[in-house]
Amino acid sequence: MSQDRLTKQKEALCATCTSMMDIKVALDKYEQTHLLSFYGHLSIEERKSLLDQLASIDFKEAREMFQEALEVMEQQESLTGKTIEPVPISEFGSALTCGEAKIQEYWNAGLHAIGEGKVAALVLCGGQGTRLGLDIPKGMISVNLPSGKTIMQIHIERIKRLQELSGKLLGKQVVLPLYVLTSEATHDQIRVFLEENEYFELQKEDIVLFKQGMNPCFTFEGKIILSEKNVVAMAPDGTGGLYKAMAKNGIFADMEKRGVRYIYVFPIDNIMAKVADPIFVGYCMETNSDCAAKVIKKHKAKQNVGNICKVDGDYSVVEYSEISDELATQTDDQGELRFHSGSICIHMFTLDFMKQMAEVKLKPHVAKKKVPFVDEEGVKRKPTKPNAVKVERFVFEAFKFSRGFVTWEVGYDEFSPIKNPNSVKYECPLTARTDLLSMHKSYVEKLGGVLEHAEAEVSPLLSYAGENLGDRVKGVVFPPFSSTHIQSEEEYDKNQVDLSYQSFSQLFNIKPTMILDG
Incomplete structure (x- = not known):
């Protein structure tokens, strides 16, 4: 072994010994000494890795978290005996009924706020595509659009288009920052x-x-689980951990430096999300809301979406599986569902409100899961039934602390999440593709284009919500069975070399791609 390597190992050993003293005290105090059971059998590198992980855990907070989880499990919390009410009309606005003049007013106000640097977008991007049979983050998924764009690219191009629209309105260069909440599983892949x-x-x-x-992750007795001899079993803390993660990672400070006041939060897997929607921004500004949620009108009582409502006077989300049939099917005098506000996990917060939530202990949600573990003999075991408690918190648990909570109803053209593989035929890549192209078809046909037995994708760089198409598609008859990517001039200039794809695809009997330029 080289002298340099010996020196480095000695330095690591010294650092390990120093860390060991502090960690041992914490483990003794909080009855987690079993986490060092195999320490003597580990290499120097493995010891350091384990101690680094242990040093990152707040064991006092972990104990409190487990105690909270126990209380939740013991209570077996249900809605029985609680007063559940729909969102009052005073806190309910709708893009479907408020009228074109008001929509335009909100749109302009939102674009001004974006242009003044007051708005940021924040995407929740911690999920892997495991349920889809993929080992990549959801944001990197392509749903086989004519352009081949990934979900992440589509969202970012919407931001670029908003910057352009706002810049034209205010006559200046505009920056709309994007904050990306990742996880241990997705961070490096997304960065690369x-x-x-x-x-x-x-x-x-x-x-x-x-x-x-x-x-x-805990056993039912409160012991933290080792998934390997030198690895603690860990799980993401849920969307409700967003607020503390922002504080811990300097996001609040960065936003304050930029002058951000409003944060539009959305999930990466909703391909239809109108990122930093100026209309939603304008509505929240007018209502002076510190916390708001976009909703869709449920088309059936037990639809697979959470219900935004009041529970004992506090705003919350009641999952579709938790609400009783009696409540879910209640109707008003017009025969409409009383509990009609379905959550699509898109929210608007003020920066001040999010900072406050970073200091609040949100209600925990507990799940009993099967977590692989190392037994007392150091043998890796894969349980056949739940053996562990995972604790997470949800972003909507902050609603109850809002002093100006409102909802904003939008159409289904803003909601097409990707949760399942195509084999399920519901909320999957195939339905997301279909929904997006259907919306783009409506843009084209509204302006007189003809898309019979054909499909067209409208680039977000060209149009954010159907604007700016004009003469580009008016009167154009798209060839039957064609698959078209309607690009911005910027894209066309950049991608001209790809025009050969049309003849190539025809040669191999593949649907051709027709590119409409400016």
Whole structure:
């Protein structure tokens, strides 16, 4: 062994000994000494890895978290005996009924706020595509659009279009920053993906990545689980950990430096999400809301979406599986569902409100899961039934602390999540593709284009919500069975070399791609 390597190992050993003293005290105090059971059998590198992980855990907080979880499990919380009410009309606005004049007013107000640097977008991007049979983050998924774009690219291009629209309105360069909440599982892949794609031509400093927190997994007796001899079993702390993660990673400070006041939060897997929607921004500004949620009108009583409502006077989300049939099917005098506000997990917060929530202990949600573990003999075991408690918190648990909570109803053209593989035929990549192209078809046909037995994708760089198409599609008859990507001039100039794809695809009997330029 070289002298340099011996020196490095000695230095690591010294650091390990120093850390060991502090960690041993914490483990003794909180009855978790079993986490060092195999310490003597580990290599120097493995010891350091284990101690680094133990040093990152707040064991006092972990004990309190488990005690909270016990209380939740013991109570077996249900809605029985609680007063559940729909969202009052005073806190309910709708893009479907408020009228074109009001929509335009909100749109202009929102674009002004974006142009003044008061708005940021924040995407929840911690999920892997495991349920879809993929080992990549959901944001990197392509749903086989004519353009081949990934979900992340589509969202970022919507931001670029908003910057352009706001810049034209105010006559200046505009920056709309994007904050990306990742997880241990997705962070590095997303970072590399963005780097390799040059941040899809946004400035690197305007896309800020930060990780959500992790919680240890517990046995039913409160012991933290080892998944390997030198690895603690950990699980993401849920969307409700967003607020603390923002504080811990300097996101609040970065936003304050930029002058951000409003944060639009959305999930990466909703391909239809109108990122930093100016109309929603304008509505929240007018209502002076510190916390708001977009909703859709449920089309059936037990639809697979959470219900935004009041529970004992506090705003919350009641999952579709928790609400009783009696409540879910209640109707008003017009025969409409009383509990009609379905959550699509898109929210608007003020910066001040999010900072407050970072200091609040939100209600925990507990799940009993099967977590692989190392037994007392050091043998890796894979349980056949739940053996562990995972604790997480949800972003909507902050609603109850709002002093100006409102909802904003939108159409289904803003909601097409990707939760399942295509084999399920529901909330999957195939339905997301179909829904997006259906919306784009409506844009084209509204302007007189003809898409009979054909499909067209409208680039977000060209149009955010159907605007700016004009003469581009008016009167155009798209060839039957064609698959068209309607690009911005910027894209067309960049992608001209790809025009050969049309003849190539025809040669191999593949649906051709027709590119309409400016």
